Amino acid sequence: MNNLVAAPIVLPLATGAILILTRRLPVQRSLSLLSVALGVVVSLRLAAQVWTEGVQTLNLGDWPAPFGIVLVADLTSAAFVAATYVAALAVLLFAFHSLERAQEEHFYYPAFQYLLVGVNGSFLTGDIFNLFVFFELLLMSSYLLAALGGRRAQLRETLKYVLINNVVSGFFLLGVAGLYRTYGTLNMADLAVRIQTSDSGGWLSVIAVVFLVVFGLKAAMVPLHVWLPETYTAAPAAVVAFFAGVLSKVGVYALLRTYTLLFVEDVAFTHHWLLLPLALATMVVGIMGAVAQSDFKRILSYDIVSQIGYMLLGIAVFTPLSIAGTVIFVLHQMVVKTVLFLCAGAAERVTGTSHLQRIGGLMTTHGPLAVLYLMAGLALVGVPPMSGFFGKVALIRAALEAERFVSAAIAIVVSLGTLYAVIKIFRLGFWGEVLGDRRLNKDSREFRGMMAAIGGLVAVSALMGLGAQFILDYATAAAGQLLDGQAYIRAVLGAFDPASYGL
Amino acid sequence: MELLLAITIGVVVGSSVYLLLTREVLRVIVGSVLLGYGINLALFTSGGVKTAAPPILLADGSLPGPVMDPIPQALILTAIVIGLGVFALLLALGYRTFEEHSTTDVASLTGVEHE
Numbered sequence: 001m002n003n004l005v006a007a008p009i010v011l012p013l014a015t016g017a018i019l020i021l022t023r024r025l026p027v028q029r030s031l032s033l034l035s036v037a038l039g040v041v042v043s044l045r046l047a048a049q050v051w052t053e054g055v056q057t058l059n060l061g062d063w064p065a066p067f068g069i070v071l072v073a074d075l076t077s078a079a080f081v082a083a084t085y086v087a088a089l090a091v092l093l094f095a096f097h098s099l100e101r102a103q104e105e106h107f108y109y110p111a112f113q114y115l116l117v118g119v120n121g122s123f124l125t126g127d128i129f130n131l132f133v134f135f136e137l138l139l140m141s142s143y144l145l146a147a148l149g150g151r152r153a154q155l156r157e158t159l160k161y162v163l164i165n166n167v168v169s170g171f172f173l174l175g176v177a178g179l180y181r182t183y184g185t186l187n188m189a190d191l192a193v194r195i196q197t198s199d200s201g202g203w204l205s206v207i208a209v210v211f212l213v214v215f216g217l218k219a220a221m222v223p224l225h226v227w228l229p230e231t232y233t234a235a236p237a238a239v240v241a242f243f244a245g246v247l248s249k250v251g252v253y254a255l256l257r258t259y260t261l262l263f264v265e266d267v268a269f270t271h272h273w274l275l276l277p278l279a280l281a282t283m284v285v286g287i288m289g290a291v292a293q294s295d296f297k298r299i300l301s302y303d304i305v306s307q308i309g310y311m312l313l314g315i316a317v318f319t320p321l322s323i324a325g326t327v328i329f330v331l332h333q334m335v336v337k338t339v340l341f342l343c344a345g346a347a348e349r350v351t352g353t354s355h356l357q358r359i360g361g362l363m364t365t366h367g368p369l370a371v372l373y374l375m376a377g378l379a380l381v382g383v384p385p386m387s388g389f390f391g392k393v394a395l396i397r398a399a400l401e402a403e404r405f406v407s408a409a410i411a412i413v414v415s416l417g418t419l420y421a422v423i424k425i426f427r428l429g430f431w432g433e434v435l436g437d438r439r440l441n442k443d444s445r446e447f448r449g450m451m452a453a454i455g456g457l458v459a460v461s462a463l464m465g466l467g468a469q470f471i472l473d474y475a476t477a478a479a480g481q482l483l484d485g486q487a488y489i490r491a492v493l494g495a496f497d498p499a500s501y502g503l
Numbered sequence: 504m505e506l507l508l509a510i511t512i513g514v515v516v517g518s519s520v521y522l523l524l525t526r527e528v529l530r531v532i533v534g535s536v537l538l539g540y541g542i543n544l545a546l547f548t549s550g551g552v553k554t555a556a557p558p559i560l561l562a563d564g565s566l567p568g569p570v571m572d573p574i575p576q577a578l579i580l581t582a583i584v585i586g587l588g589v590f591a592l593l594l595a596l597g598y599r600t601f602e603e604h605s606t607t608d609v610a611s612l613t614g615v616e617h618e
Contacts, residue, residue, distance in 0.1 A: 156612050159596050162592065163593070173545075174542050174546075178549070
């Protein structure tokens with residue numbers, strides 16, 4: 001039992017509740033900043049504790065697992081929570097300098113806190129129905145944030161986003177109903193035990209596919225990715241940077257958790273036959289979309305889809321190294337994708353548009369932005385010593401060791417496509433003669449504030465690259481925990497003996 | 504009883520799919536909400552359908568014979584509340600979209616221009 005596990009959920013929940021009561025912006029800003037800064041400290045402390053003492057759990061309301069809801073922090077979830085908070089801090093600092101006043105006043109800060117509740121809750125919960133509730137919580141906040149400001153395109157895209165997610169939430173419930181009908185429990189550790197000890201007769205694979213559809217849509221897996229590019233292009237930058245960095249990874253995390261703990265009965269079918277081709281298609285379709293576009297945010301949005309493919313590839317190959325690669329890659333993407341969208345937001349704030357053909361020459365007028373963008377872009381492609389290189393190496397090496405040569409080849413070719421997309425943005429947006437307006441001076445307070453937020457995250461990415469040995473050790477241990485499952489089950493159920501309850 | 508429930512679920516989900524495939528925004532919204540209700544019913548059957556006492560202990564701490572499984576009902580209750588919230592949001596969002604775009608035709612809500 002460790003109350004610290006609940007802190008990343010309780011802290012933003014309480015802050016959000018307080019923020020709704022006041023509409024005074026200075027109060028809202030300083031309280032959110034305080035809460036998120038505290039969250040960074042708490043989540044790093046939690047990750048350190050999990051690293052030294054093993055999996056931490058908390059039985060809510062002191063109901064013993066599997067009867068009550070249990071929160072579990074293992075290496076993977078603790079690291080993801082910490083990365084979420086680091087990204088959130090930068091996004092919040094960026095929001096102070098980039099949001100329009102009307103957007104700030106319409107509950108940006110409370111909604112952002114509730115979004116954090118949903119994201120952290122999804123990472124930390126050990127109960128599959130509770131995961132559904134936290135998903136709904138983060139979706140509800142994301143609906144509000146996506147429509148923030150209420151411009152024409154935003155309303156149109158948010159309506160589609162809500163409708164698609166609402167339908168898929170129904171499928172989530174259907175999957176939960178299937179699991180409960182088959183195994184009579186919703187606690188993930190308990191489910192894992194029962195799945196190991198009983199034969200579902202193929203029923204488990206059906207449920208696995210339902211969950212693949214649900215989490216695949218949240219993660220923007222091809223062919224369920226169609227909602228992502230337009231929704232992300234329409235929303236304000238301070239919102240969409242967090243969506244891009246963190247929200248799309250929640251689906252990947254849920255898939256990672258369920259496809260290592262629960263749905264491991266028929267790996268040849270669910271992972272190798274079904275997920276692997278989908279992962280490859282996700283990479284290829286995503287990068288083709290990115291290469292074809294000529295809008296800053298839209299190129300990056302399609303690129304999210306392609307990067308999701310790498311994470312799915314790690315889950316699909318299903319070896320210790322590939323799972324470790326996925327963990328590293330998710331952590332790296334949480335930082336780098338946030339940074340890139342913050343760059344797009346800064347460029348949009350400076351020029352008033354995100355269309356690349358109307359912002360050219362930013363390097364001449366706004367040098368720092370160009371330098372930081374290039375560093376983040378190279379991190380995305382995977383140029384050492386930035387953070388992207390090591391995750392990609394682990395994933396490609398794992399694919400080669402598992403003798404999946406076609407997958408490895410596709411992963412390398414898609415990397416080249418990413419490089420092309422990054423350079424395309426740089427060539428059209430930053431190089432060349434100065435085009436379009438400049439609404440913000442290089443020395444203005446807003447621009448410096450935005451650069452500070454972006455620079456901080458770029459530094460985090462560089463640190464992750466320089467400390468690659470530690471990250472790799474951590475991720476290898478995390479992958480060991482995920483694949484073994486016993487540590488997780490023991491931490492949650494403890495001395496619980498099913499026989500004593502007549503099961 | 505289970506057969507009757509299965510048929511009901513089929514009818515509800517079938518209607519919702521029909522509504523989801525129409526071109527009117529309001530109908531699509533109602534369809535997506537109706538799908539949630541059909542699935543709630545499916546969730547209800549996952550605990551088994553039978554005649555049994557409510558799962559409340561008697562004064563002496565014993566069970567009153569065979570009892571119902573309370574979990575699916577608790578799950579549905581949660582799902583209904585969430586569904587209501589999303590329904591309200593969807594209606595408001597649909598209305599605002601109609602105000603901005605002056606149309607409720609799904610086909611005219613496509614497009615990629617953002618200015």
